[in-house]
Amino acid sequence: MLFARLLAFVMAAALAVPGFVCASPLPTVRTAWLAEHEAFAAWYAHERKWDAENGISLELVLFPTGKNLVDNMRGAGCVIGGAAAVFGLLDKRIYVIGVGSDETAANAVYVRPDSPLLALKGENPSYPELYGSAAAMQGKTVLAPVGTSAHQLLYFWLERLGTSDAEAIVIDTKPEEALKAFMGGMGDAVALWAPDTYKAESLGLKRVATGRDCGITQPILLIADRKAADADPAAVTAFMKAYLKAVEAISALPKEELAPLYQRFMRDFAGQEVSVEVARADLEHHRFLSGDEQRAIFRSRAEGGLLQAWIEDVVRFHEATGALSRRQSKALEGVPLATSRFLDEAASH
The missing domain is CATH 3.40.190.10 (Periplasmic binding protein-like II)
Structure with missing residues (x-):
């Protein structure tokens, strides 16, 4: 009892001192990834503490396949992920909020x-x-x-x-x-x-x-759980700011520094040892897109945007192979749940 009173006194005295701040943990934003290139920017953002700079702490969760990721990210408490997203759009679980990587x-x-x-x-x-x-x-x-x-x-x-x-x-x-x-x-x-x-x-x-x-483009999309994004849009914007800062920094790194960094990412996040040759090849065959490029891609088709056509190619493929019915394909026309809102907000802050 005496200890509790003493602790309360000490805390009260500390709070009375000008400039004293009682540190509180940053809110954790769980994110879902495959062991692939698009996760590199999220990992690097956390490594450089650009997530903390934007008021969040990123947690990266590894999934075995894209379908498994989309089906289970909500159950795993993940707000954001990187995957091909067509089937998540069907039942309106997710928004498409950006492009993680071009893996064409x-x-x-x-x-x-x-x-x-x-x-x-x-x-x-x-x-x-x-x-x-x-x-x-x-x-x-x-x-x-x-x-x-x-x-x-x-x-x-x-x-x-x-x-x-x-x-x-x-x-x-x-x-x-x-x-x-x-x-x-x-x-x-x-x-x-x-x-x-x-x-x-x-x-x-x-x-x-x-x-x-x-003549096709095969992007990995950044997706957000709709329920979580609607409840806390600021967290999604904070993620996007940290992610795009990492993309910019990665794009500016000299090649001799980039491959060893990518090797460390694959080892630390994915648990995979990759050779410097594989790291260089992965970096050469995948491409990050800047915030400006992504906002242009999200424009309407009439304004020269490409995202709708990219996703329509995926939808047409799945319909042709029987994975989607014609009715389901029609429901995805226009990609109604693709939004540049978080990209725009990240750019405006």
Whole structure:
């Protein structure tokens, strides 16, 4: 009892001293990520204490797949995440609030060095960098993780060649198993993403298509739980300010400093040891977008905005493969839950 009175007296005396501030912990904002490039900026923002500078403490939670992330981020108490977001938009759980990373160059379709597809380039003059042809792909077997960005690339490659999934044979293969199975002799082509794309090239496989070759963009989107964002929009704006500051700083770092930093990020956050070569390749094949670039992307189609077209490509792919019904696709037209509000607020402060 005496100790409690003494403690109260000491606290009262301290508070009476001008300039004394009783420190209180910053509110934690839990965020959801895959072990991929887009999480790098969030990790670096926390590392440099730019989250604290904006009045929050970021906590990064690792998820195994994008679908798992979108399905479970609310249950895990995560306010913000980085993922392909189409299915979260369907039941109106999330807002699209930004672009985490452009991974278009990180996905690719590969064949063996002796593949006859390599003798066929530019069959579609609108896409002169693509290899293959509709006739050459009839009945051919392609390994791909179905429903993913690698599968989306495969879909558009085949479409640009004048054929489709229905004319080829697509075998659903987990990403970590696809390259191994292909090297073991299974299939005629394989659709991969980083870091397996780097392994494929080191093994001598030949690239026949990328998203850029197909004229598509494959972004990882920044998403926010609608309920949490509506309840505390200031926390989402604070995250966006810290994230974009990290993007700016990362973009300005010399290359010789960036790769070791990325290696540390992968080790500390993802628990993965990656070589300096893989780190450099990941940084080369992924791109962060500045705040100004992102705000331009969020403009309407009439104003030159690109986000709606990017997401419509994803929706069309999922409808073509049966993952979305026509009614569901119609519900996603115009991307009504994509908002630049938090980007705008971050820029204005």
